[in-house]
Amino acid sequence: DTAVSQTPKYLVTQMGNDKSIKCEQNLGHDTMYWYKQDSKKFLKIMFSYNNKELIINETVPNRFSPKSPDKAHLNLHINSLELGDSAVYFCASSQGAHSSYEQYFGPGTRLTVT
Amino acid sequence: AQSVTQLGSHVSVSEGALVLLRCNYSSSVPPYLFWYVQYPNQGLQLLLKYTSAATLVKGINGFEAEFKKSETSFHLTKPSAHMSDAAEYFCVTRKGDKLIFGTGTRLQVFP
Numbered sequence: 213d214t215a216v217s218q219t220p221k222y223l224v225t226q227m228g229n230d231k232s233i234k235c236e237q238n239l240g241h242d243t244m245y246w247y248k249q250d251s252k253k254f255l256k257i258m259f260s261y262n263n264k265e266l267i268i269n270e271t272v273p274n275r276f277s278p279k280s281p282d283k284a285h286l287n288l289h290i291n292s293l294e295l296g297d298s299a300v301y302f303c304a305s306s307q308g309a310h311s312s313y314e315q316y317f318g319p320g321t322r323l324t325v326t
Numbered sequence: 327a328q329s330v331t332q333l334g335s336h337v338s339v340s341e342g343a344l345v346l347l348r349c350n351y352s353s354s355v356p357p358y359l360f361w362y363v364q365y366p367n368q369g370l371q372l373l374l375k376y377t378s379a380a381t382l383v384k385g386i387n388g389f390e391a392e393f394k395k396s397e398t399s400f401h402l403t404k405p406s407a408h409m410s411d412a413a414e415y416f417c418v419t420r421k422g423d424k425l426i427f428g429t430g431t432r433l434q435v436f437p
Contacts, residue, residue, distance in 0.1 A: 254427070260424075
């Protein structure tokens with residue numbers, strides 16, 4: 213059973229398009245996250261939701277909009293895609309919002325903007 | 327400010343040799359420290375975490391790390407490398423509710 217799943221795994225699109233990445237976790241966790249990993253493997257948090265409430269919102273362009281329809285899902289919608297958005301996006305979840313809790317990561321979505 | 331510095335972006339060892347991945351932290355308060363591993367084309371997985379209960383922390387897959395306050399270090403070790411250990415390793419700390427990742431160390435294991 214997959215704990216944290218993301219779709220799609222690969223996403224190739226052109227500049228200016230709008231795309232979404234979906235994330236689901238079946239661990240019963242109440243906190244979910246989106247991370248961005250750039251080409252140098254640097255990983256940085258973008259957003260965090262606890263019980264469907266936004267608790268972390270890093271300095272991310274407002275073209276990025278997370279949506280959490282329920283505790284098990286956290287989707288990421290990106291408007292007007294730019295070349296610099298090319299990266300691997302990871303979803304993660306944890307039981308509790310405190311950062312000492314172990315976070316479980318999905319396999320990642322590799323976004324390529326051409 | 328809480329941060330971590332990983333020394334060496336690439337480490338190469340022979341199979342069966344000692345693995346040593348270096349991490350130094352800067353923190354004005356007792357830190358939470360983690361090591362995460364990322365296997366090729368996969369997400370990250372927690373190897374171990376330090377929460378001040380014990381200075382020597384044992385993790386999965388034979389890895390362990392020792393917290394040394396005098397050196398502000400949390401180096402990751404494994405006595406004998408296996409080919410399957412080839413991956414990217416991240417030293418991580420926390421700042422408030424956020425995890426702060428180091429720049430990563432790529433471990434290569436040669437037969």
